Amino acid sequence: MIRSHFLNLLVFSALVAVFFAFLTQNDGKDRLRVVLILGGSMVVLSLIIAYVMYPFPLR
Amino acid sequence: MSDTLVEQAAPAARSAAAPFVACVLAWLFPGLGHVYLGKKVRAAVFFAVVLIMFTLGVASDGAASLIEERQPLTVLATFDNVATGPIDLASRYLTYGRIVYVLPGEEGDPRRTELMEKLRTRVRSVTYEYGSTFLLTAGLMNILLILDAFDIATGRKD
Numbered sequence: 721m722i723r724s725h726f727l728n729l730l731v732f733s734a735l736v737a738v739f740f741a742f743l744t745q746n747d748g749k750d751r752l753r754v755v756l757i758l759g760g761s762m763v764v765l766s767l768i769i770a771y772v773m774y775p776f777p778l779r
Numbered sequence: 780m781s782d783t784l785v786e787q788a789a790p791a792a793r794s795a796a797a798p799f800v801a802c803v804l805a806w807l808f809p810g811l812g813h814v815y816l817g818k819k820v821r822a823a824v825f826f827a828v829v830l831i832m833f834t835l836g837v838a839s840d841g842a843a844s845l846i847e848e849r850q851p852l853t854v855l856a857t858f859d860n861v862a863t864g865p866i867d868l869a870s871r872y873l874t875y876g877r878i879v880y881v882l883p884g885e886e887g888d889p890r891r892t893e894l895m896e897k898l899r900t901r902v903r904s905v906t907y908e909y910g911s912t913f914l915l916t917a918g919l920m921n922i923l924l925i926l927d928a929f930d931i932a933t934g935r936k937d
Contacts, residue, residue, distance in 0.1 A: 721835070721838045721839040721840070721906050721909075721910070722835070722839065722906070722909070723905060723906060728909045731835065732912070732913070732916070735828050735831060735832055735916075736916070738824065738828055739824075739825070739828045739829075739920055739923075742821050742824045742825065742828075743825075743923060743924075743927060746937060
């Protein structure tokens with residue numbers, strides 16, 4: 721299946737963003753805005769957290 | 780006069796049952812509650828999103844949770860998996876080879892050993908964590924869909 725951590729992150733973020741866009745908004749433009757903001761935030765914040773965590777050892 | 784009363788009573792009777800029916804349908808299959816409430820576009824999107832999430836979970840070697848007495852949080856995880864609806868049966872069957880919800884408590888129990896061995900096979904997979912997260916998220920999404928269907932049926936939301 722998908723082994724890339726980043727690809728999993730993208731797929732997961734996209735699915736969650738689309739889900740919440742249709743759950744919370746009725747208008748097409750509003751939905752697109754939610755998809756972009758929510759999906760983008762999930763990806764960018766995950767990358768920031770990953771970058772911050774990088775110096776810490778696993779064990 | 781009586782005809783008017785009957786006309787008024789009929790929608791009221793339908794609307795009283797609608798939230799319950801919508802919730803049950805939403806649990807039975809993702810999006811079905813919204814189809815029942817006439818929200819077909821939303822239903823199609825919810826159906827696709829939850830089913831893709833669930834399929835990715837199963838395909839990524841995710842495992843359905845089992846209730847273990849010593850770990851109370853497993854009750855929540857199992858409840859979440861069950862909230863996905865009857866399709867949860869498929870992931871249980873694929874994980875454990877049968878439909879099972881509770882891990883037998885005693886260490887020497889052969890049924891526990893067998894289930895733990897099947898679970899370990901999954902855990903050894905590199906994509907196990909991804910898969911289990913996808914499965915749990917599909918369950919959480921369906922819980923939100925059930926609540927959304929309830930809100931629409933009761934008129935709290937369009």
